[in-house]
Amino acid sequence: MPLPFVPRTLPLKIVAPLVSGIILSIVVMVYATLGFNRLDLQNRSASGILEMQSALTQVLLVVVDAETGQRGYLLTGIPEYLEPYKAATERYQKSFRELLKLVRTHGTIDQRERLARLNTLAGNKQFEMESTIALFDTGNRDAAIAVINTGNGKRTMDALRAEYDQLQLELEREVNTGVQRWDDDIEFARLGMFMMTAFTVALLVVVWILARREIATREDQRRRVASERDRLDLEIRERTAELAELSTHLHVVQETERAKLARDIHDELGSILVSAKMDVAWVQDRLRRKDPENSAKLERALGTLDDGVDIKRRIIEELRPTLLDNLGLSAALEWQLHEICDKAKIACQICLPDGDDSALPPSQSIALYRILQESLTNVVKYAQAKKVNVSFDLTSDGVSLTIEDDGVGIPERVSDHRLSHGIAGMRQRVRAFDGEFSITRRPEGGTIIKVRLPLQRSDEKKAGTETAPA
Incomplete structure (x- = not known):
């Protein structure tokens, strides 16, 4: 006004x-x-x-x-x-x-x-x-x-x-x-x-x-300006809270839809591919002696169906990692690190806790998993790094995740830029759990990302409670 x-x-x-x-x-x-x-x-x-x-x-x-x-x-x-x-x-x-x-x-x-x-x-x-x-x-x-x-x-x-x-x-x-x-x-x-x-x-x-x-x-104007500023501050805080809640809700919806889509792909497309493979294998077995030429074509069809099954599994893992639901966050983080770094030919090392991480709520597990996934994607695209170190620690009062690389380092003020959507997404995931997020440039070169979340015993209102198919 x-x-x-x-x-x-x-x-x-x-x-x-x-x-x-x-x-x-x-x-x-x-x-x-x-x-x-x-x-x-x-x-x-x-x-x-x-x-x-x-x-x-x-x-x-x-x-x-x-x-x-x-x-x-x-x-x-x-x-x-x-x-x-x-x-x-x-x-x-x-x-x-x-x-x-x-x-x-x-x-x-x-x-x-x-x-x-x-x-x-x-x-x-x-x-x-x-x-x-x-x-x-x-x-x-x-x-x-x-x-x-x-x-x-x-x-x-x-x-x-x-x-x-x-x-x-x-x-x-x-x-x-x-x-x-x-x-x-x-x-x-x-x-x-x-x-x-x-x-x-x-x-x-x-x-x-x-x-x-x-x-x-001037005093009257100052009071009016102060009142208007307080009103705008309150409105900004309310709008920020609404946007934060909306962002958290979108993450919840996104993870839920991913889990549902992964389950549907596994249950429906998976059964179709398995049934088709069994039928083709039966026909190929019957034609192996009578019609070797058509048998060879069916052999190639079986290979294509195997490739489809592999693509189905990769899509399911990207939508909702089964390791996260079956073996826990530590195994999922280690698999994700090697999956991305090995393809990019980047040396990697991970430090995991000795204890069991099954007490970690699924919503926090998927949030940390997505943060690692986004960080590694940025390392491969921009960092020009030769090595990545990941440290995952679980204590009685919280969980922490640290990701370091020896690349070119994050440019100045990029972390505060309004178009840095990846960093903003990671920060919002952490903010949803009242955690702490920081991304800085290392003095010796490279970037370090630190995340700490307070451990939550109740997960009724957080995202990612649905699990993907095995």
Whole structure:
């Protein structure tokens, strides 16, 4: 019975959320990537601004240090006070170059212009400090003090600090703007992650539901398949048992018909041939002196009748061996072995039990006899053997028969081939008695057939209970 088809396509109400969730996940992923890039840009920009603030503060501190050293020298005249001035003067160019580089990289045009003004003011302040120091070194201390008292240096310094404060204010604004953007991007990324997580959970729930339905469907299908398989197995076993019983019955019928036919041939054809031979012999005896020519013809007729009697006996032996019924299985097996092997010019040897085999049921006797007959026929036809060994053993619990030859050996898988009717017939005869049958290829070459049947004390239901005529 064919199994019902289980559709594999998902309904639209399930596909639509899945597709929407996938598209939304891709969009969120793209936006998150862009947000990460913006955050990275803001981070680099904030780092640059902080470096600009630090460099700007460093430039202002250098100018302040130089001014402090200048005034200390002018007030005390001690040369050691010039050391901070000289050091600050040397550091100024380096600090300013670093600040200019940062402004060109991270700053705006207005910031670069403001930095240029700041540099100009710093240059004016440096010129004023160099002038006063030069006047002081030439002995014009009063002139140097007068230059300071003019207030130009103070105004220059105030303007420089104003530019510094304005530039710092702009940088601070940029930092605050960047922080605000940073916070906005993080908040949106958090919202995106929340939405993505929510849809992921929803998708997982949908997948879980679909998985449960799929598992339930497959489990139901598995149960139906298992039930169908069990039903088919039971049907196969029943059909196999029926076929085995039918095969056994056919063997029973075959052996019964053979025995009946052998008896009929013996009783009817045998009596006809004997009567005809007696009449021909009587006539031939009367004509021997009077009509030698016709007497010779009758002599040939007697020889023909003898040949007919021999053919009758051979047919009876093939249909139902009389040795099997009169002398037992051992004698029948030995006669059959020599009968076939001697004609084929194959050396043979048989090992028989010492005990009496009369307790063996007739059905098993005829089964073993037919197995030997079929095996020897195969040896003669296919094996190309030079020697055949047969072993027959009878014990209290069973009977065994082993047939070995030194031929080419049975081909691989032939014993399992469905068209190997001879082997199948032997196997079925053994199966009818719940016995064991095996046919294998010997390692040294040739084939070995092993049969073992459990000994049956009751033979009421088996084949071959009828005996052939003596």
